[in-house]
Every structure is written in C-alpha cells, then in structure tokens.
Amino acid sequence: MSNILTKNKSQIIHRDLKVVWHPCTQMKDHEKIPMIPIKKGKGVWLTDYENNKYIDAISSWWVNLFGHSNTYINNKITKQLKNLEHVLLAGFTHMPAIQLAERLINISPNKIKKCFFTDNGSSAIDAAMKMSFHYWANKGYKKKKKFIALSNSYHGETLGSLSVSNIDLYKKTYKSLMKETIIVPSPDSYLKNDKHTKKQHAELMFDYMLKAIEKNHTHACAVIIEPLVQCAGYMRMYHPIYLKLLRQACSKYNIHLIADEIAVGFGRTGSMFAYEQSKITPDIICLSKGITGGYMTLSTILTTDEIYNAFYDEYTKLNAFLHSHSYTANPIACAAANASLDLFEKNNVIEKNKILSNYIHNSLKDLSMHPHVSDVRQHGMIAAIEMVKNKLTKEPYDWKERRGMLAYQYGLKNGVLIRPLGNVIYFMPPYVIKKKEIDKVINVIKAAIDVATK
Numbered sequence: 001m002s003n004i005l006t007k008n009k010s011q012i013i014h015r016d017l018k019v020v021w022h023p024c025t026q027m028k029d030h031e032k033i034p035m036i037p038i039k040k041g042k043g044v045w046l047t048d049y050e051n052n053k054y055i056d057a058i059s060s061w062w063v064n065l066f067g068h069s070n071t072y073i074n075n076k077i078t079k080q081l082k083n084l085e086h087v088l089l090a091g092f093t094h095m096p097a098i099q100l101a102e103r104l105i106n107i108s109p110n111k112i113k114k115c116f117f118t119d120n121g122s123s124a125i126d127a128a129m130k131m132s133f134h135y136w137a138n139k140g141y142k143k144k145k146k147f148i149a150l151s152n153s154y155h156g157e158t159l160g161s162l163s164v165s166n167i168d169l170y171k172k173t174y175k176s177l178m179k180e181t182i183i184v185p186s187p188d189s190y191l192k193n194d195k196h197t198k199k200q201h202a203e204l205m206f207d208y209m210l211k212a213i214e215k216n217h218t219h220a221c222a223v224i225i226e227p228l229v230q231c232a233g234y235m236r237m238y239h240p241i242y243l244k245l246l247r248q249a250c251s252k253y254n255i256h257l258i259a260d261e262i263a264v265g266f267g268r269t270g271s272m273f274a275y276e277q278s279k280i281t282p283d284i285i286c287l288s289k290g291i292t293g294g295y296m297t298l299s300t301i302l303t304t305d306e307i308y309n310a311f312y313d314e315y316t317k318l319n320a321f322l323h324s325h326s327y328t329a330n331p332i333a334c335a336a337a338n339a340s341l342d343l344f345e346k347n348n349v350i351e352k353n354k355i356l357s358n359y360i361h362n363s364l365k366d367l368s369m370h371p372h373v374s375d376v377r378q379h380g381m382i383a384a385i386e387m388v389k390n391k392l393t394k395e396p397y398d399w400k401e402r403r404g405m406l407a408y409q410y411g412l413k414n415g416v417l418i419r420p421l422g423n424v425i426y427f428m429p430p431y432v433i434k435k436k437e438i439d440k441v442i443n444v445i446k447a448a449i450d451v452a453t454k
C-alpha cells in the first residue's frame with residue numbers, strides 16, 4: 001500500500017496521475033507539464049512540496065477573498081464544527097443558515113426578500129432557471145420555456161447552466177444534450193468601434209437585446225446575464241448602462257432578469273455586487289464562489305416575494321418549488337460565509353479595494369503600449385490584458401499556439417500563479433494582497449507577456 005504520508009513531490013504527482021482526473025485539463029498535457037501539489041496556503045501565498053512559493057493571483061478560480069487559511073475564518077469554522085457539522089434543511093434549520101440569509105437580504109435591494117440555498121455556481125443557475133420557468137407556469141404562462149443569454153457568456157457546466165452559456169467549444173461538444181437558448185450579441189466593449197464610447201456601444205448593442213425580447217417575450221422566461229464582466233469569456237467587460245436598459249425592457253415585457261453574480265459578486269467589480277453599479281434590482285440573483293471567502297462550496301439564489309409567493313400554496317396544489325441538494329446550506333459553509341461577511345463589515349473592504357484597484361490600474365497602464373497588447377481593461381479587482389498577433393487589426397494569435405500556456409509556465413517559474421484564458425492574462429487577487437505583492441505579480445505578468453508574444 002502506498003504511504004499515506006508521501007511528501008516527495010514526484011511521488012505525489014505519480015500517485016495523483018494514477019487516480020485523479022482533473023477538471024478543465026487535457027490530462028495528456030501532464031506528460032510534459034508537471035502539476036503542482038500544494039502543501040499549504042497562507043494569505044496570497046501557496047507553497048508546494050519543494051517549498052516553492054506562488055502568489056495566487058487568480059484567487060484559485062476567483063473564489064478566495066481574504067487569503068488562504070485565514071485565521072478569522074478558520075476560527076469561525078472550527079467553532080461551528082464543535083456544534084453542528086450538518087443537518088438537512090427540509091423541516092429543519094440552523095442559525096448559520098438563518099443568519100446568512102438575513103445578512104445577504106440586508107445587503108440586497110429592498111425588493112429582495114428570500115434566499116434559496118443551492119450547492120455551487122452551476123447548480124444555482126440551474127435552480128434559477130427552474131425557479132423562473134416554474135414561476136411562470138404557476139402563474140398560468142405555460143408557453144414560457146426559453147431563456148435569453150449573451151454571446152460569449154458562461155454560466156457553468158451542468159446541462160442547464162451550459163445551455164445558457166455560449167462558449168464555442170462547449171457548445172459544439174455538448175450541443176445535442178442542451179436546451180436551445182436565444183443568444184444575443186454581447187455588448188463587450190472590446191468589440192466597439194473607435195468612434196463610440198463604451199456607453200454608446202452598450203446602448204447600440206442593446207438594440208439586439210430589445211429586438212430579441214420583443215420577438216420572444218411570450219415564450220421567454222428570463223434573460224440571464226453576467227453583470228459587467230464576462231469572466232470565463234476572456235474577462236470581456238461592458239458598460240453598466242446595458243443592465244439599466246435591460247431591467248427596463250424585462251419589466252416592460254414580463255421577463256425575469258437573472259443576475260449571475262457568481263464570479264463578480266462580493267466586491268470583485270468595485271461594488272459589493274456588480275448590478276449595484278447600474279442601480280437595478282434583478283428578479284433573481286445567483287451567488288457563489290466568494291460567498292464563503294473561498295473556503296467551501298455553497299451557493300444561493302436571492303429573489304423577491306413576488307416570485308416566492310407564486311409557489312406558496314396548499315400542498316395539494318403541487319405548486320412548491322422542486323429543487324434540493326443533500327448538503328443544502330451546510331452549516332460549516334454558512335459559518336465560513338458569515339465569517340467572510342464579518343470581514344467585509346469590520347475591515348471596510350470595498351473602500352480599501354478602491355486603493356488597491358487604483359494601484360493595479362496605474363501599474364498596468366504602460367502595458368497598453370506593448371506591441372502585442374490590444375487592450376488593458378479593469379473593473380475594480382479584475383484586470384485583464386489581451387495579447388494579439390496584430391495590435392492594429394486586433395488579429396488574435398492562433399489558439400493552437402497556446403501563448404497563454406507559455407505565460408502560465410513563465411509565471412509559475414517566477415512564483416506567480418496566473419492561469420490565462422486563451423490569449424488573455426488576468427489578475428484577480430485575494431483582497432488581502434499587499435502593494436509589494438502586486439508589484440511582483442505585475443512585473444511577472446509583464447515579463448510573461450514578453451515571453452509569450454516573442
């Protein structure tokens with residue numbers, strides 16, 4: 001039997017490759033590109049089994065907010081563990097779930113009154129789709145079955161969430177399993193004409209959305225959208241006016257607006273939630289990722305009494321919402337989420353992040369002069385740099401050249417974990433990052449771009 005205390009890096013990799021199938025990975029790549037077993041994390045730093053240290057510049061897939069092994073969150077989880085690790089949420093409840101629901105509702109717009117717990121980002125999207133569809137069915141709108149989403153959107157990997165996503169490779173591969181969705185061109189500012197401002201571009205692009213809503217409103221349940229940043233879609237960004245116009249059109253045509261705040265929520269774009277920048281109230285808000293500060297899987301759907309009340313009925317009418325997960329509102333996950341909200345409150349995080357995001361902005365500015373960089377964009381604590389073959393025409397590098405992979409490997413050799421999306425390098429750090437750590441990341445990103453575009 002293999003030794004459970006194996007500490008040697010190559011032995012660990014060997015054991016891993018024998019049994020673990022990794023996500024989002026062509027496993028054959030690991031014949032050439034070694035994976036990195038991580039021994040421990042503290043703050044923004046990850047340490048491997050050879051004591052190499054890496055700054056987690058992407059918050060471990062955008063989940064980590066207050067650093068790895070955060071003492072405050074650790075203590076809160078430990079305390080919770082001593083009382084209750086889990087109990088089902090049907091017919092039973094517990095204080096961590098109640099407190100979390102109250103606090104999330106408190107920091108949401110007035111009309112948001114109910115919190116439905118799910119498991120992870122994708123399951124929140126699936127549940128939101130079911131909730132919207134079922135609401136309309138309960139209200140007698142039996143024809144409403146479709147969803148409207150943006151091109152280049154990403155909402156997750158379960159069949160429902162994948163159906164409303166629009167990433168080419170996924171779409172092609174799993175098309176025959178998916179539900180048909182109405183796709184509208186994204187207001188992505190990167191694609192704008194030089195004559196227009198970002199706001200004008202978003203307003204012009206809204207025309208496509210308006211037409212789709214006008215044409216499909218009788219059989220569409222909802223528009224589902226990632227507010228302000230299409231994170232998995234190469235961190236493409238758009239102007240907040242788009243959400244304002246979308247809110248007006250959804251209300252006018254009786255369609256729900258589902259805000260997928262899974263990646264952009266909890267301060268990522270500079271406000272607690274990205275939709276706040278458009279001063280709108282979505283009908284359904286999906287939250288996950290940073291909700292537990294990056295500790296464990298948990299997601300929630302926040303919604304209005306209008307939607308909740310459409311399910312509230314005599315048992316025999318069979319109108320109740322049909323969705324559940326075994327670990328719904330796991331108390332340890334809720335304790336982590338409550339601890340994370342404590343840190344937001346205690347540490348004035350949103351205000352402090354403004355200083356950090358300005359610092360990042362100023363440090364990245366000169367990259368826009370790079371001969372192979374077509375765009376340096378930022379929304380709060382998300383910054384992205386697009387590498388191109390031709391700066392003038394924005395002709396991209398052939399994806400087969402895997403330029404992002406070169407940058408990734410350069411980063412790792414130099415102590416920074418970046419994981420580019422194709423030709424886009426992005427920086428989305430935990431909020432506890434210090435200025436000198438930002439300097440290190442940015443110096444490595446700059447050098448990585450030189451290496452990758454050579």
Ligand SMILES: Cc1ncc(COP(=O)(O)O)c(C=O)c1O
Pocket residue numbers: 120121122123125154155156157226231232260261262263264288289
């Ligand atoms: C906007 C958005 N929605 C949904 C998801 C899916 O979340 P999960 O990976 O937890 O299923 C993601 C994940 O990256 C996301 O970025």
